[in-house]
Amino acid sequence: MKVATWNVNSIKSRLQHALKWCSVAEPDVLCLQETKVLDADFPAREFAALGYEHQALFGEGAYNGVATLSLHPLENIEFNLPDDKPDAQRRLVAATVNGIRIFNAYAPHGTKLGSDKYRYKLDWHRRLRKLFDERFSTDDDVILCGDLNVAPHEMDVWKPTVWKDKLHFSKPEREALMDLKRWGFIDLFRQFNGEAKEFSWWSVFHSDFEKNRGLRIDFIWASPTLAEDCTDCWIDREPRTWEHPSDHAPVIAEFD
């Protein structure tokens, strides 16, 4: 089984990229972030035509939004964090596929260090950790994937001296991300790629991708026993080279 995550930065703008990539990469489950579309306007038929007829949609009009698309049935679909209000930004959808509980997350950006939105970001990571503490054991088969908007280590940043104390790499953000991971998650990309400097995001400015000035902020994390069943995990930079790309590249994990 293949699980993929991709921040598409508007599914309406990226539909042809997403369909093309799906038909080649053939993920069983595709977790999308920043869909930026109401559920009623999501291009559901286009994905169903490729076999992704099981869909958990959780979108807004212009911002945020997540969607989990699957070749296999999605069970027990849940939205957002337990203590989120009904009108909270739509950033999280969970579903069970083949016995695996998959959380598809779009963490807050944070906007600016020290801002209210920055504090909301740190608190969002904390509340997500709480969800796993309260609801799951590390013996369960759990995946947390998506755009977590923080680069954990220096090797996940193109130039750590430039990014020190910057949004996405500040100490409080890295600590919040590490605390979430310490629930028991294994970073599947790192399980197979050692200290490789590979990135999943480059700014929208073309020169940053051309010069490979990126960050690794998109992840597929798995609980320990599930991580043992993972045979590979990689970042596919190809769609980032296509015309009018998302600023993010997809990440894929394969399981036995």
Add this chain to the structure above:
DNA sequence: ATGGTCGCGGTGCGA
């Protein structure tokens, strides 16, 4: 070293 780009929606803001 600086400034550079999109998406949304119909102007400037968020990323």
